[in-house]
Amino acid sequence: MQLTSLKLYMKQFLHDLRAQKLRTFLTLVGLSWGTVTVICLLAFGYGLQNNQQEQMKGLGDNIVIMWASNTSKPYAGYPKGRWFGFVPDDIKMMRQNIPDLEAVSGEFQRGNITIRNGRKSKLIQISGVDPEFAPMRTIVPEDGGRFLNDIDVNDKRRVIFLGNDLRDEIFGEGIDPVGKAVLIDNVPYTVVGVMVKKKQDSSYSGRDKDKGFVPATTFQSTYGDRYLDNIVFRAKTLEIHKQAVDRTYETFAKRYKFDPTDREALSMWDTVEDNGFMVFFVAMRLFVGFVGFMTLMVGGIGLANIMYVVVEERTKEIGIKMALGAKKGFVLFGFIFETLILTTIGGGIGYGIAQLIISLAPMMNIKDYVGTPTLSLQDKLAVVAILGFIGFMASFFPARRAANMNPVQALKL
Amino acid sequence: MIKMNGIRKLYATGKVAVEALKGLDLELKGGEFVSIVGPSGSGKSTLMNIVGCLDTPSEGEFFLDGERVDQFNGNQLAEVRNKKIGFVFQNFNLLPYATAYENVELPMIFAGAPQKERKETVTRLLTRVGLGDRMDHKPTELSGGEMQRVAIARALANSPKLILADEPTGNLDSHSGAEIMGIFEELWKSGTTILMITHDPNIAKRTKRTIMIKDGVIVTSLNGNGNGSSSHE
Ligand SMILES: Nc1ncnc2c1ncn2[C@@H]1O[C@H](COP(=O)(O)OP(=O)(O)OP(=O)(O)O)[C@@H](O)[C@H]1O
Ligand SMILES: [Mg+2]
Numbered sequence: 297m298q299l300t301s302l303k304l305y306m307k308q309f310l311h312d313l314r315a316q317k318l319r320t321f322l323t324l325v326g327l328s329w330g331t332v333t334v335i336c337l338l339a340f341g342y343g344l345q346n347n348q349q350e351q352m353k354g355l356g357d358n359i360v361i362m363w364a365s366n367t368s369k370p371y372a373g374y375p376k377g378r379w380f381g382f383v384p385d386d387i388k389m390m391r392q393n394i395p396d397l398e399a400v401s402g403e404f405q406r407g408n409i410t411i412r413n414g415r416k417s418k419l420i421q422i423s424g425v426d427p428e429f430a431p432m433r434t435i436v437p438e439d440g441g442r443f444l445n446d447i448d449v450n451d452k453r454r455v456i457f458l459g460n461d462l463r464d465e466i467f468g469e470g471i472d473p474v475g476k477a478v479l480i481d482n483v484p485y486t487v488v489g490v491m492v493k494k495k496q497d498s499s500y501s502g503r504d505k506d507k508g509f510v511p512a513t514t515f516q517s518t519y520g521d522r523y524l525d526n527i528v529f530r531a532k533t534l535e536i537h538k539q540a541v542d543r544t545y546e547t548f549a550k551r552y553k554f555d556p557t558d559r560e561a562l563s564m565w566d567t568v569e570d571n572g573f574m575v576f577f578v579a580m581r582l583f584v585g586f587v588g589f590m591t592l593m594v595g596g597i598g599l600a601n602i603m604y605v606v607v608e609e610r611t612k613e614i615g616i617k618m619a620l621g622a623k624k625g626f627v628l629f630g631f632i633f634e635t636l637i638l639t640t641i642g643g644g645i646g647y648g649i650a651q652l653i654i655s656l657a658p659m660m661n662i663k664d665y666v667g668t669p670t671l672s673l674q675d676k677l678a679v680v681a682i683l684g685f686i687g688f689m690a691s692f693f694p695a696r697r698a699a700n701m702n703p704v705q706a707l708k709l
Numbered sequence: 710m711i712k713m714n715g716i717r718k719l720y721a722t723g724k725v726a727v728e729a730l731k732g733l734d735l736e737l738k739g740g741e742f743v744s745i746v747g748p749s750g751s752g753k754s755t756l757m758n759i760v761g762c763l764d765t766p767s768e769g770e771f772f773l774d775g776e777r778v779d780q781f782n783g784n785q786l787a788e789v790r791n792k793k794i795g796f797v798f799q800n801f802n803l804l805p806y807a808t809a810y811e812n813v814e815l816p817m818i819f820a821g822a823p824q825k826e827r828k829e830t831v832t833r834l835l836t837r838v839g840l841g842d843r844m845d846h847k848p849t850e851l852s853g854g855e856m857q858r859v860a861i862a863r864a865l866a867n868s869p870k871l872i873l874a875d876e877p878t879g880n881l882d883s884h885s886g887a888e889i890m891g892i893f894e895e896l897w898k899s900g901t902t903i904l905m906i907t908h909d910p911n912i913a914k915r916t917k918r919t920i921m922i923k924d925g926v927i928v929t930s931l932n933g934n935g936n937g938s939s940s941h942e
Contacts, residue, residue, distance in 0.1 A: 300818050300824065301818065304818060307806070307807070307811075311806045612802075613804060615802075616802045616803075616804060617815070617819075618763075618787065618790075619761070619763060619790060619796050619802070620790070620791065620796070620815055620816040620819060620863070621787050621788065621790045621791020621792070621816055621819040621820065621867075622787065622791075622819050623783075623784045623787045623788075623819075624783055624784060624787075625784075626819065702764070703763045703764075704758050704763050704764050707763075707798070707802065
């Protein structure tokens with residue numbers, strides 16, 4: 297019985313399709329266009345967001361970069377505007393006093409340093425850091441190499457970890473320099489590893505790909521710097537991130553005798569707070585989804601319109617069927633069925649076109665700017681839901697009108 | 710089969726209400742072959758629609774096959790139309806895009822009959838009305854008389870007890886009309902109750918009882934042999 301009804305519905309549908317060629321075609325175009333728009337907007341939006349997220353990780357994953365600064369409030373007899381600097385001992389103090397921290401590293405920085413390999417030389421920037429620096433900054437060594445380790449630090453070894461672009465320039469692209477020596481300001485250092493290429497769109501002192509990293513201890517004994525340029529740290533979890541930041545202020549306030557409420561004494565770049573930026577992306581995606589939804593609605597209105605015409609034209613037929621014993625539900629479902637088929641076809645065509653666009657997008661060399669457009673499962677479901685909703689709404693009202701017809705009136709036409 | 714008491718039907722069109730049936734009583738026994746005659750606008754079709762459960766009376770009692778149907782809802786009425794009544798219309802009312810076979814099959818689909826049974830019944834009925842070789846033809850490929858025969862086959866699909874026909878020969882020439890009447894007579898002989906509206910006195914004569922309606926009430930009810938009993942308004 298069910299199958300027979302379906303066959304009957306299908307027959308009606310094909311009949312309408314033939315009788316209403318142009319209108320059906322235009323409706324399908326509207327629905328397909330709407331679907332293409334929605335999918336592309338969502339997919340490009342998602343790609344852009346992913347791209348942005350990856351870029352942010354390039355700087356560091358939920359890290360805080362901290363600089364010593366001037367106090368802005370008088371405290372315990374000291375005037376405001378007092379300066380202090382971080383020293384390597386502060387790192388030890390942080391590790392001991394702030395259990396909320398997962399990783400912390402000091403960073404010495406120095407520019408205009410000559411790196412030389414044979415005839416090739418270059419002026420670069422060097423950072424003196426601790427091993428914990430790497431995971432915080434999403435620095436991953438290429439196969440066969442490693443980042444700096446505790447032994448390097450303890451023994452003040454002359455070892456260096458290279459940014460990938462720096463390696464390309466000094467050794468040549470794709471060459472593995474691990475174990476080889478380079479001269480840093482004429483002092484030989486052994487290369488221990490090269491960084492895997494990463495995306496990074498923000499920095500506070502040049503990109504990691506162009507830098508060299510040496511142990512903080514080696515750096516200090518070589519160049520004699522007393523103060524760290526900055527400290528980088530990360531909390532164990534995002535939940536206790538705020539707490540870790542507060543504890544950091546307290547600890548340093550105590551040590552350097554400034555007002556713990558003096559937020560200017562330490563200047564921090566909190567990339568977690570920066571993630572509020574992501575809210576923008578979510579909002580953008582919602583907006584884009586809404587625009588797409590409205591586009592599809594226009595297609596849906598066309599669909600509802602064609603269905604009203606179909607009801608109009610089929611009034612007599614509905615009357616006949618009712619006279620022969622068709623119930624309301626049969627008439628109602630018939631129209632909903634037809635509209636949903638149209639929606640499925642229109643949506644399917646649109647989906648196909650959109651997929652084509654998405655798969656062609658990477659060939660346009662725009663990856664670095666907009667990322668790779670991707671249709672997430674969530675977005676797919678959203679598109680199906682929107683299409684289903686529109687198909688249903690577009691069919692329900694005309695269908696109800698058909699089902700509520702008085703058979704006598706319907707037959708008179 | 711049919712028992713109606715004090716049936717009234719009001720049409721509220723705009724400000725004036727038309728009273729198409731004004732307290733009509735009617736009784737029809739199983740196996741009767743009855744024609745309804747009367748001037749245009751007297752309420753024949755209105756009565757037929759109510760008897761056929763396409764419409765409900767504004768007032769009055771209506772028993773069909775022992776059931777009181779005047780208070781039925783839409784789906785209950787659809788069920789009655791499907792199982793107990795077969796309609797034959799003046800203008801055939803076949804689905805234009807469906808073949809003769811599919812048209813006859815339709816009420817059986819609504820009734821939920823299995824495919825095998827449908828095939829057997831449809832073939833038998835179309836053969837019976839003389840269209841065994843035209844089953845795959847669409848209405849446009851058939852003559853008026855043939856279309857009406859398809860409609861009769863369709864009316865019989867669910868073996869209803871009652872056949873209702875509103876001027877079934879109205880759109881046919883006299884020859885085709887006579888053929889259709891022949892089929893109705895055969896049906897009556899095999900036990901089906903038939904109620905038909907007609908304008909043609911010759912057609913009315915071939916039925917066994919003729920009811921005359923005037924102004925929304927039955928004015929006379931005559932037996933086929935001419936000796937009538939007059940039931941006043
Ligand atoms: N839907 C309607 N709305 C308003 N008035 C109606 C409606 N249907 C019928 N009528 C009126 O009811 C009366 C009876 O109509 P009905 O169709 O039953 O007449 P009839 O006897 O079948 O006439 P005919 O022989 O011309 O077919 C007429 O006055 C008609 O105008
Ligand atoms: Mg009439």
